[in-house]
Amino acid sequence: MEGTVIELQDIHKSYGDTKAVNGISLTVKKGEVMGIIGANGAGKSTTLEIMMGLRRPDSGTVKVLGMDIKEHAQEIKKRIGIQLQQTALYDRIKVKEALELFSSYYDKKRDLQEIIDTLGIRPYLNKYVKNLSGGWQQRTSLALALVNDPDIIFLDEPTTGLDPQARLELWACINRYRQEGKTILLSTHYMDEAQKHCDRIAIIKKGKLVACDRPKSLISSLLSEEGTMEDVYLQVAVEA
Template identity: 50%
Template sequence: MNDKINEGTPIIQVDGLIKRYGDFTAVNGIQFEVRQGEVFGLLGPNGAGKTTTMELIEGLRKPDGGTAKVAGFDTQTELAQVKQIIGVQLQSTSLFELLKVREIMTMYASFYNNPLSVTDLLEDMILTDKADSRVKGLSGGQKQRLAIALALLNDPKVVFLDEPTTGLDPQARRTLWDIILRLKQQGKTIVLSTHYMDEAHALCDRICLIDQGKVIALDTPENLVRSLQSESAIEFRLQGTEVFTEQGFLQELQQLNDVKQADSRQEVYILYTDHLQSTLLDFVRFTEEKKLLFSDLQTRSATLEDVFLQMTGRRLREK
């Protein structure tokens, strides 16, 4: 491949991408760079614009503004070159149900000039046993592995995985995580979208937080969590909250010892603090005094979910 770029320079350059559907702006001036060989996470709630962003970079949709370049090739004007070096797994991967695994692999392989060996790829994706089964009979995890195998047929430099683990059971997710990490070891650049923060944390070198079509933060998972002003979170529920107006109650919580921020989401209250013990003691005293009955009390370390919550006031996944 005669790339226009060298090692160390970004393999994907996204500059001011805009995509509108009627009055709705799905992607609103997104800008980032993906480095060669990293796992780049797009994290955000449903409808944040993750899929649209990916499809704009893949050249599947035409942007209303801005540019995207993969390995120096513009995805609008040099789409043919882009297609040769990217592998795509779409969010709702739907394949010909009546074809067998090996048949569909052979078919997609025929679309490329120098495809990899179908047999080897099936082996890599733990699908050798299923090579002669119809797609219809595969489990959710097997279908996703097949979709990833299809994305790898042209030995792509960049692999786009759009919510590959959504809807899978925990074990199937773990298997996919191993596969993604193995791809990274092979030197592939991976753009991964997800709304699971644990997944983003476990897999991604850098995470781009997206909300309402905009980038709200971009950093390593560790730095994102560190950017939170607090280390710990206390969560609880209240019984009989009608007594209080929520705003007023949150203000009272804010007054507790060492509480940096108080939030509430669907009847769950969250207190962020750097001094878990003193906040907790004060909280117990406070509830005694006010004769409040709390339940489901938990303490934990702050996570990406909290980063998102603090930055947007919304949870990644509405429960």
């Protein structure tokens, strides 16, 4: 399909007896902001981590940027940027050092100074990442996801645990990269931000994709026009 950057076909992944992902198929188009929502344990992170190449699906095919992830994992990693749920950095590393370190892993580099200024992290460059507040830690992780100027940015619950202002500010940052035409995939528990910022929303329940559409369409297909994503969530994503 023209403009498709991610294609999942019938993905399955189990941990022991638990089926984390149970037959998910999904396509993401270039330049799209796709939100993934669902209860804790529904399979959001596993699905994202399969697309990032961090986990191998038990069955099914994954194509990222037109390449099969099994055969071209290394090529794909050069062109994506990821942010995990945990900050996932060394205990004693400073912001600036982390940026320089991660930048060194790639051949293609985005100007670090530009990232630093865009995300406003200049005042924190010489601070230890672990001593920063949640919001600044998340910005640092976002900055690390950008060092290779990726085509696709994966963000696993980027705003979880942030205060409302920090959430707004982080979204302002994310939206800047969306305007550049980057494809962005993220998971979130906040229905208001999913509704406001995502072009499409995929709802995952017990490892299955139960709905995937534009927020407006999801709302109008299930409810009255005055509904919100929260209503959709309660109706579709929550177990009866």
